Amino acid sequence: MKLQVSHSPHVRDKATTQSIMLDVIIALLPATIAGWYYFGIRAVLVTMVSVASCVIFEYLSRRVMKRNNTISDLSAVVTGLLLAMNLPVSIPIYMVVIGAAFAIVVVKQMFGGIGNNFVNPAIAARIFLVIAFPKAMTSWVVRVGEWYSLKSVDAVSSATPLTQIKAPDAPSLWKLFIGDKAGCIGEVCILALLIGAVYLMVRHVIRPWIPMAYIGTFFLLVFFFGHSNVFNFSGDLLTSQGWADLFHESLYMLLSGGLILGAFFMATDYVTSPLTTKGKLLFGMGCGILTFLIRYYGNMAEGVSFSIILMNILTPHIDDWTMGKPFGEVKENAKV
Amino acid sequence: MPLPLRSLHAFAGGVHPLGNKNTDVLPSIHLHGFKEVELLMQQHIGPPCTCVVKPGDHVDVGTLVGRADKPMSVPIHSSISGTVKEVHYVVSANGAPVEAVRIESDFNHTINPFCKPPKVESFEDFVQMIRDSGLVGLGGAAFPTYIKINPPKNKMPDTLIVNAAECEPYITADYRQICEHPDDIIDGILEVMKWLEIPKTIIGVEDNKPLVTRIFSHEIKKRIYKTGKHPDIEVRTLKTIYPQGAEKMLIYTLTGRKVPPGKLPIDVHTLVMNVSTLRFIGLYLKEGIPLTRKRMTLDGSALNTPGNFIVPIGARIQDIIEAAGGTREEPKKIIMGGAMMGVALDRIDHGIIKANNAILVFGSEETTLPPESPCIRCARCVNSCPMDLIPCGIDKATRLRDTEMLEKYHVMDCIECGCCTYACPSKRFLTQSIKNGKVMVRAERARIKKEQELLAASQQKGGSSPS
Numbered sequence: 075m076k077l078q079v080s081h082s083p084h085v086r087d088k089a090t091t092q093s094i095m096l097d098v099i100i101a102l103l104p105a106t107i108a109g110w111y112y113f114g115i116r117a118v119l120v121t122m123v124s125v126a127s128c129v130i131f132e133y134l135s136r137r138v139m140k141r142n143n144t145i146s147d148l149s150a151v152v153t154g155l156l157l158a159m160n161l162p163v164s165i166p167i168y169m170v171v172i173g174a175a176f177a178i179v180v181v182k183q184m185f186g187g188i189g190n191n192f193v194n195p196a197i198a199a200r201i202f203l204v205i206a207f208p209k210a211m212t213s214w215v216v217r218v219g220e221w222y223s224l225k226s227v228d229a230v231s232s233a234t235p236l237t238q239i240k241a242p243d244a245p246s247l248w249k250l251f252i253g254d255k256a257g258c259i260g261e262v263c264i265l266a267l268l269i270g271a272v273y274l275m276v277r278h279v280i281r282p283w284i285p286m287a288y289i290g291t292f293f294l295l296v297f298f299f300g301h302s303n304v305f306n307f308s309g310d311l312l313t314s315q316g317w318a319d320l321f322h323e324s325l326y327m328l329l330s331g332g333l334i335l336g337a338f339f340m341a342t343d344y345v346t347s348p349l350t351t352k353g354k355l356l357f358g359m360g361c362g363i364l365t366f367l368i369r370y371y372g373n374m375a376e377g378v379s380f381s382i383i384l385m386n387i388l389t390p391h392i393d394d395w396t397m398g399k400p401f402g403e404v405k406e407n408a409k410v
Numbered sequence: 411m412p413l414p415l416r417s418l419h420a421f422a423g424g425v426h427p428l429g430n431k432n433t434d435v436l437p438s439i440h441l442h443g444f445k446e447v448e449l450l451m452q453q454h455i456g457p458p459c460t461c462v463v464k465p466g467d468h469v470d471v472g473t474l475v476g477r478a479d480k481p482m483s484v485p486i487h488s489s490i491s492g493t494v495k496e497v498h499y500v501v502s503a504n505g506a507p508v509e510a511v512r513i514e515s516d517f518n519h520t521i522n523p524f525c526k527p528p529k530v531e532s533f534e535d536f537v538q539m540i541r542d543s544g545l546v547g548l549g550g551a552a553f554p555t556y557i558k559i560n561p562p563k564n565k566m567p568d569t570l571i572v573n574a575a576e577c578e579p580y581i582t583a584d585y586r587q588i589c590e591h592p593d594d595i596i597d598g599i600l601e602v603m604k605w606l607e608i609p610k611t612i613i614g615v616e617d618n619k620p621l622v623t624r625i626f627s628h629e630i631k632k633r634i635y636k637t638g639k640h641p642d643i644e645v646r647t648l649k650t651i652y653p654q655g656a657e658k659m660l661i662y663t664l665t666g667r668k669v670p671p672g673k674l675p676i677d678v679h680t681l682v683m684n685v686s687t688l689r690f691i692g693l694y695l696k697e698g699i700p701l702t703r704k705r706m707t708l709d710g711s712a713l714n715t716p717g718n719f720i721v722p723i724g725a726r727i728q729d730i731i732e733a734a735g736g737t738r739e740e741p742k743k744i745i746m747g748g749a750m751m752g753v754a755l756d757r758i759d760h761g762i763i764k765a766n767n768a769i770l771v772f773g774s775e776e777t778t779l780p781p782e783s784p785c786i787r788c789a790r791c792v793n794s795c796p797m798d799l800i801p802c803g804i805d806k807a808t809r810l811r812d813t814e815m816l817e818k819y820h821v822m823d824c825i826e827c828g829c830c831t832y833a834c835p836s837k838r839f840l841t842q843s844i845k846n847g848k849v850m851v852r853a854e855r856a857r858i859k860k861e862q863e864l865l866a867a868s869q870q871k872g873g874s875s876p877s
Contacts, residue, residue: 075740075741075758077744077754077755077756077758078754079754079755079756081841082745082749082753082754082828083427083749083750083831083832084749084754084772085749085776085832086832087833087835089835091783094786094788144783147783187784188783188784189784189785189836281793344786344789347787349787349792349800349803350789393803397800397819400671400798400820401421401668401797401798401823402658402662402668402669402671402673402797403820403823
C-alpha cells in the first residue's frame with residue numbers, strides 16, 4: 075500500500091489563485107462591456123490586443139527565463155484587461171503592445187513573476203505610456219459616431235471631465251455616473267464598476283477597507299479643501315439645489331477620472347497592498363491624500379495612477395508598521 | 411427551557427471547513443478480539459514511563475505496564491489480558507524512537523483484581539487517583555491531567571471550562587460520548603468542581619450540535635431534581651468555526667479572558683477539560699479501571715463502515731481498520747487524528763495511543779495534494795489566523811532562514827491549527843513552514859544562550875587571571 079504523506083491540514087479550501095483571478099475578470103467585465111458600448115468596436119480591439127499581448131508576453135518571458143509556465147493562473151489576463159481599461163480608445167495599437175510588454179516583462183516577470191512585483195503592472199504600464207506618449211494618452215474621445223469605426227484619427231478630441239469642471243458644457247453627475255463622458259475605456263461607467271466591486275466583495279475576493287479609506291479620504295479632502303469647498307460655500311442650504319451645490323464638486327471629483335476604477339480594482343491588488351486591515355486603511359488614506367494633492371496641485375491628470383503606485387512602493391513599510399500584536403499578547407511581554 | 415446563552419466574545423479569524431460529521435448518528439461499537447497490542451511507553455507530553463514487565467509475564471486488563479517515575483509522566487496499563495511477548499524500540503507515528511511493549515492476547519479479557527473504585531478523601535487523594543488512572547487530556551494534546559488539576563496554590567482556577575466544541579471535521583467521538591454517557595460527564599464535572607473548589611463550570615458546545623446542548627441541560631436538571639443541589643453548570647453555544655475548540659480560543663469565547671503567549675489557561679484562572687477526559691474521571695470513580703480503552707472515530711471514503719469505535723489502547727491501526735469493517739478501496743492517505751491537525755501516516759502498524767481520537771482513511775476522492783504556487787499576498791492567511799499572526803510573512807522568513815524576522819513575526823505563538831494552510835489559494839504549506847521556523851528559532855535561541863554562557867565563562871577567566 076502506497077500512502078501519501080503530507081503535513082496537516084489535509085483538507086483545503088476550494089479557492090485557488092486561478093479562481094480568484096477569474097472572479098476579478100468577471101468583476102471587470104461589466105465596466106469593460108460598458109466601455110465597449112460607449113467607445114465602439116475599437117475599444118473591443120484595444121481590449122483584445124492588450125489581453126492577448128499580456129498573455130503572450132507572460133508565456134514568452136517565462137519560457138525565456140526557463141521557468142514553469144504561469145499563464146493558467148489568469149493573472150496576465152487580469153493585467154491585460156486592467157491595462158486596456160486604463161487606455162483611451164484612440165490609442166495606436168502598437169502602443170498597447172508596448173504597454174503590455176512593459177507591464178508583463180519589466181514590471182512583473184523581471185521581478186519574479188506573480189506575487190513578486192512591487193508595483194501594480196497595469197498602473198506602471200499606464201504611467202509609462204503617459205510619459206512616453208503623452209499626446210496619444212491624453213487625447214480623449216466622446217462617443218464616436220460610427221460604432222463600428224476602427225479608425226482612431228476620426229475621433230473627436232475632448233477634454234476629460236476632470237479638466238472641464240468649470241466649463242459650461244461639463245457633463246452632469248448622472249452622465250458621469252452612467253459613463254456618458256470622455257475618458258479611458260474602463261473608467262467611464264461608474265455604475266458598471268460598482269456592480270463589479272460589489273461582486274468582488276460578495277465573493278470575499280476583496281475587503282472594503284482600501285476603497286472605503288481611499289474614497290472617503292478623497293471625498294472629505296475635496297469637501298473641505300477643494301476649490302468650492304464647504305468653507306467658501308455661498309449657496310443656499312435651505313433649498314435642495316443648495317445641498318446639491320454643496321456636494322457637487324466632491325461628487326464630481328469622485329465620479330470623474332479613474333478614481334472608482336483605481337480604488338476598487340487597482341489599489342486592492344493583493345500583491346501591492348498591505349496585509350492587515352489597519353495597513354489597508356492606512357494605504358487607502360494615503361492614496362486619497364495623494365490623489366487630492368496631485369489633482370489639485372499637480373500639473374498632470376494622473377492623480378489616481380501616481381498615488382496608487384507611490385503607495386505600492388510604501389506597502390512593505392506599511393506592513394511593517396501595522397504588524398500588530400498576536401492574540402493575547404499584552405504590553406509588558408510584547409517583544410520589541 | 412430557557413435557551414442557552416450565546417457567547418458574546420468572538421476571536422478574529424478561523425475558517426469553515428466542511429463539517430463532514432458523517433458518523434454522528436452511529437452509536438459507538440466496542441471492538442474486541444485484537445490478537446495483540448503494542449503499548450508505547452510514552453503516550454503523553456512529558457518523559458516516558460519505565461517498563462515494568464518483561465517478556466513472558468502475564469498481564470490482565472489494567473495491569474501496570476509502564477511506571478511513571480518522573481514528574482509530568484503518567485502510568486500506562488495493559489489494555490488486554492495476555493502475555494508480554496516483546497519489549498523493544500519502535501518508531502512512533504511522529505517519527506521518534508520510543509520503547510514499546512507487545513502483548514499477545516489470551517482472548518479472556520480478565521480484569522486485574524486490583525482494579526477497584528478508588529477511595530477519595532482529600533484533594534491529594536484525588537490528584538493521586540487521577541495520576542494512577544493514567545489519565546491524560548483526551549482532546550488530543552495528551553497533557554497529563556494530574557498536572558492540570560494540581561495547579562500552584564496561588565493560581566487556583568475559578569472556572570472549569572468543558573470543551574465539547576469538537577471543531578475538527580469528521581470527528582464525532584466526543585459527540586457520541588456526550589450522547590451515550592452524559593451522566594458520567596456530569597459526575598466528572600462535579601468531582602472536579604468538588605475537589606478543586608471551582609465555583610463555576612461552563613460547557614461550550616458549537617451551535618451545529620443542538621442535541622448536545624439539550625442533553626446537557628436535561629442532565630443538569632435531572633441532577634438538580636435528584637440531589638436538590640444547584641451546581642453552577644452552564645451550557646453555552648458557540649459559533650461553529652474552526653478552531654473553536656482550541657484552548658485559547660475557547661477560553662476567550664466563553665470568558666473573555668485572553669491567555670498570553672507562552673502561558674497556560676491556569677494563568678487566567680481557568681481549567682479547560684475535554685468531555686471525554688471528564689467522562690473518564692466519572693467512570694473511573696465508579697469502576698476503577700484505568701485508561702485502557704479509547705473511543706475513536708473512523709471515517710473516510712475508503713472505509714466500508716465508518717463509525718465510532720471503542721478500541722483498546724495499543725491496538726494496531728491496521729487491525730482496527732480491519733475490525734471496523736475493512737476498506738472498500740485502497741487507502742490513499744491515512745491520518746491519525748483530525749483532518750486539520752492530524753498526522754498522515756506512512757505505515758499503519760502503529761499502536762494507537764491515549765490521545766488518538768480519530769483515524770481517517772482517505773480514498774482517492776479526498777486525497778489531494780495541490781502544487782504550491784507563489785504567494786499572491788491575498789491576506790487570507792492573515793484573516794484566518796486565530797492568533798492574529800502573519801503566516802505568509804513567517805513562511806517567507808522560514809524560507810529565507812531568517813530567524814530575526816521569524817522572531818519579529820512571533821512565530822512561537824503559532825498554535826498550528828492549520829487555518830492559514832486551509833485558506834491559502836496558492837496552496838502553500840504554511841503550517842509546515844511555520845513549524846520549521848519554530849525549529850530554527852529554538853536552535854538559534856539555544857545557540858545564542860550557549861554563546862553567552864561561553865562568553866560569560868571566558869570573561870570570568872579573563873577577569874581573574876591578571877589579578
